[in-house]
Amino acid sequence: MLMSMFMLFSFLFSPKDKGDVPASIYDFKVTSLTGSTIDFSQYKGKKILIVNTASKCGFTPQYAELEKLYEKYKGTMVIVGFPANNFLYQEPGSNEEISSFCQKNYGVTFPMAEKISVKGSNTAPIYQWLTNEKYNKYKSTSVKWNFQKYLINEKGDLVAVFDPATKPMDAEVIAAIEKR
Numbered sequence: 001m002l003m004s005m006f007m008l009f010s011f012l013f014s015p016k017d018k019g020d021v022p023a024s025i026y027d028f029k030v031t032s033l034t035g036s037t038i039d040f041s042q043y044k045g046k047k048i049l050i051v052n053t054a055s056k057c058g059f060t061p062q063y064a065e066l067e068k069l070y071e072k073y074k075g076t077m078v079i080v081g082f083p084a085n086n087f088l089y090q091e092p093g094s095n096e097e098i099s100s101f102c103q104k105n106y107g108v109t110f111p112m113a114e115k116i117s118v119k120g121s122n123t124a125p126i127y128q129w130l131t132n133e134k135y136n137k138y139k140s141t142s143v144k145w146n147f148q149k150y151l152i153n154e155k156g157d158l159v160a161v162f163d164p165a166t167k168p169m170d171a172e173v174i175a176a177i178e179k180r
Helices: 002-013 062-073 095-106 125-131 171-178
Strands: 029-031 037-039 047-053 077-083 149-152 158-162
Touching (some): 149 171, 158 171
Parallel strands (some): 047 077
């Protein structure tokens, strides 16, 4: 009986494989905060750092370091932010409000996608890819909190996952970005 209840709970509250998860990171096209399309195929040959973000989180000041990191490596790496309201409702704003907040408070110039869900039954396909070894061929993870970071290498392979508390300019992140 306990096992049956666990299986039902797991089914109800785990990400659903919606069948629309592309095989490659380069096959993703997502909508930006401003309504344009972010086409990941344009990032072939560059590293990609994907971060779930929030405006009312203790880690929100990481936007400043993310922007610094982006400026330092923008010839060889891109950062894509994904606002999400999955943790204590710390991203309540609309796409327009989030965009304004990021520009006004942190001067964000790296691409920002529209607000999505990064966990639960309505997990966005890109986060299904990032968190499931079946797709990313690296490992399965769960998004622990806002500002968790996923690093994809120049070949489109997921190669590192950084805890939300790991700052963008941390030596471990820099070493992974600079690794050839």
